[in-house]
Amino acid sequence: MTEPIFERLVLIGVGLIGSSVARIARARGDIARVVVANARTEATLARVNELGIADVCEIDLVRAVEGADCVMLCAPVGAYAALAAAIGPHLAPGSIVTDVGSTKQSVIRDIGPHLPQGVHFVPAHPMAGTEFSGPDAGFVELFRGRWCLLTPPPGTDPQAVERIKMLWERCGASISVMDPAHHDRVVAIVSHLPHLIAFTICGTADDLADETRKEVLQFAASGFRDFTRIAASDPVMWRDVFLNNREALLEMLARFTEDAQAMARAVRWGDSSYIEDKVNRGRKIRQALLDLHQA
Amino acid sequence: MTEPIFERLVLIGVGLIGSSVARIARARGDIARVVVANARTEATLARVNELGIADVCEIDLVRAVEGADCVMLCAPVGAYAALAAAIGPHLAPGSIVTDVGSTKQSVIRDIGPHLPQGVHFVPAHPMAGTEFSGPDAGFVELFRGRWCLLTPPPGTDPQAVERIKMLWERCGASISVMDPAHHDRVVAIVSHLPHLIAFTICGTADDLADETRKEVLQFAASGFRDFTRIAASDPVMWRDVFLNNREALLEMLARFTEDAQAMARAVRWGDSSYIEDKVNRGRKIRQALLDLHQA
Numbered sequence: 001m002t003e004p005i006f007e008r009l010v011l012i013g014v015g016l017i018g019s020s021v022a023r024i025a026r027a028r029g030d031i032a033r034v035v036v037a038n039a040r041t042e043a044t045l046a047r048v049n050e051l052g053i054a055d056v057c058e059i060d061l062v063r064a065v066e067g068a069d070c071v072m073l074c075a076p077v078g079a080y081a082a083l084a085a086a087i088g089p090h091l092a093p094g095s096i097v098t099d100v101g102s103t104k105q106s107v108i109r110d111i112g113p114h115l116p117q118g119v120h121f122v123p124a125h126p127m128a129g130t131e132f133s134g135p136d137a138g139f140v141e142l143f144r145g146r147w148c149l150l151t152p153p154p155g156t157d158p159q160a161v162e163r164i165k166m167l168w169e170r171c172g173a174s175i176s177v178m179d180p181a182h183h184d185r186v187v188a189i190v191s192h193l194p195h196l197i198a199f200t201i202c203g204t205a206d207d208l209a210d211e212t213r214k215e216v217l218q219f220a221a222s223g224f225r226d227f228t229r230i231a232a233s234d235p236v237m238w239r240d241v242f243l244n245n246r247e248a249l250l251e252m253l254a255r256f257t258e259d260a261q262a263m264a265r266a267v268r269w270g271d272s273s274y275i276e277d278k279v280n281r282g283r284k285i286r287q288a289l290l291d292l293h294q295a
Numbered sequence: 296m297t298e299p300i301f302e303r304l305v306l307i308g309v310g311l312i313g314s315s316v317a318r319i320a321r322a323r324g325d326i327a328r329v330v331v332a333n334a335r336t337e338a339t340l341a342r343v344n345e346l347g348i349a350d351v352c353e354i355d356l357v358r359a360v361e362g363a364d365c366v367m368l369c370a371p372v373g374a375y376a377a378l379a380a381a382i383g384p385h386l387a388p389g390s391i392v393t394d395v396g397s398t399k400q401s402v403i404r405d406i407g408p409h410l411p412q413g414v415h416f417v418p419a420h421p422m423a424g425t426e427f428s429g430p431d432a433g434f435v436e437l438f439r440g441r442w443c444l445l446t447p448p449p450g451t452d453p454q455a456v457e458r459i460k461m462l463w464e465r466c467g468a469s470i471s472v473m474d475p476a477h478h479d480r481v482v483a484i485v486s487h488l489p490h491l492i493a494f495t496i497c498g499t500a501d502d503l504a505d506e507t508r509k510e511v512l513q514f515a516a517s518g519f520r521d522f523t524r525i526a527a528s529d530p531v532m533w534r535d536v537f538l539n540n541r542e543a544l545l546e547m548l549a550r551f552t553e554d555a556q557a558m559a560r561a562v563r564w565g566d567s568s569y570i571e572d573k574v575n576r577g578r579k580i581r582q583a584l585l586d587l588h589q590a
Contacts, residue, residue: 215477272534
């Protein structure tokens with residue numbers, strides 16, 4: 001069998017993403033010899049133990065990272081600074097810290113300063129998810145055919161990057177390396193803004209008069225159903241994502257709002273060709289997506 | 296076999312909806328003895344003929360409606376006034392005119408005045424659709440388990456309503472009768488606004504700098520993918536829907552925009568609990584939808 005990439009992989013957080021990595025690592029055997037799970041609550045860790053998806057379950061952060069050659073943060077990004085501060089002094093030289101957060105500039109800002117000399121830092125963002133969360137939600141196919149974006153800061157040890165790349169490849173993902181600021185803008189439009197919109201429109205509907213609201217639920221056409229699917233995601237995770245990708249998200253929301261207002265104006269004044277043009281652009285992007293997917 | 300509801304059902308427009316009704320009527324035999332298809336272009340009608348989904352294909356509107364006891368308008372709602380004006384004088388007393396448009400006040404405004412005394416008018420809105428259009432897109436299961444909303448104006452003959460109800464029940468739909476103005480508000484939030492948003496965000500993404508746009512397509516997470524699925528719908532149909540449900544759509548967009556701006560403010564000022572609350576409401580609505588669906 002192929003040698004495992006790591007001796008001891010520590011997952012800090014075992015929700016949808018962390019528990020999927022744990023399941024894959026245990027199933028394959030070529031990612032880590034020992035998989036250690038750490039969670040914020042005893043209840044989560046007890047569930048991980050029941051599921052049998054980690055070799056070691058350790059509630060104490062410091063004991064969890066002892067002897068680790070790879071520590072992967074799988075908690076909401078708002079918790080990263082405190083986690084990094086707590087584990088920093090206990091990390092072994094030559095070990096790698098990585099993460100799975102959806103924002104990358106904030107992660108570099110929050111984790112970087114807490115890591116001692118000789119510890120490598122490879123920020124990563126596996127672009128996969130479902131509307132479910134917690135250790136029961138994970139599954140081994142989660143990352144198959146999905147992208148994992150790596151945003152190593154300048155000067156990061158290429159061998160450390162290579163090992164994290166290999167880890168995600170063995171999880172089934174395709175890898176792309178990009179600049180953290182660029183990453184944050186791209187995900188702001190493809191993921192964070194759509195989620196903000198979906199959460200918002202659910203609230204808008206919920207605020208309607210009682211009678212209408214009941215019928216909103218009853219007659220939800222496919223349009224609204226898709227929005228609520230997106231909106232069913234984890235609140236703390238998304239709160240942290242929004243707060244930690246503030247600039248890019250607000251910029252994309254401002255652009256979108258301008259465009260929505262222009263559409264409203266076209267509807268109000270009956271500008272048919274403007275509306276048709278916008279609908280046609282939507283179709284064009286859709287087609288480009290399909291073409292890329294098939295390519 | 297059960298007696299057909301109608302002797303001669305004329306479908307004006309044979310796109311996704313019209314061609315699905317044609318397929319169902321031909322497959323079941325208990326909806327109409329003869330199914331007549333009319334389309335705006337010779338090419339569409341030739342395709343309908345090739346597909347063999349109608350008994351009669353007739354490009355001339357007046358000849359198409361001759362002897363019909365039911366005429367169903369399945370064209371974009373913006374074409375209804377002209378269609379009604381053209382067929383009005385040729386409709387037989389006692390026959391029923393119905394439609395499948397997504398806006399109901401405009402339909403009553405545009406069709407009503409053109410119908411002679413003794414012709415019944417039963418506006419209907421089958422809430423079903425896919426991102427595909429044209430006569431090839433239809434299929435017999437399209438309406439199964441979906442809602443069809445009827446909005447008969449006051450004084451409509453109850454027997455005419457009953458026959459249209461029966462037609463849609465035989466197509467597999469559940470029926471709800473409601474006031475046209477109320478209908479327009481409900482669909483504005485559950486369907487029209489989500490589509491307007493989806494078309495808009497695709498344009499916003501398309502306007503980004505070239506390098507980002509390429510990556511938007513490449514890394515489109517599930518959030519954006521769902522939006523483009525909605526956005527792949529028929530441009531003329533949606534243009535007409537937006538223009539003919541102007542008031543309700545603009546009101547819902549204004550409400551949504553206020554809510555999105557409130558969310559933007561919370562993101563800018565780091566109001567965690569506001570954001571979490573909004574995300575939680577999204578989950579709640581999602582759960583209510585699931586509960587209703589299972590009920």
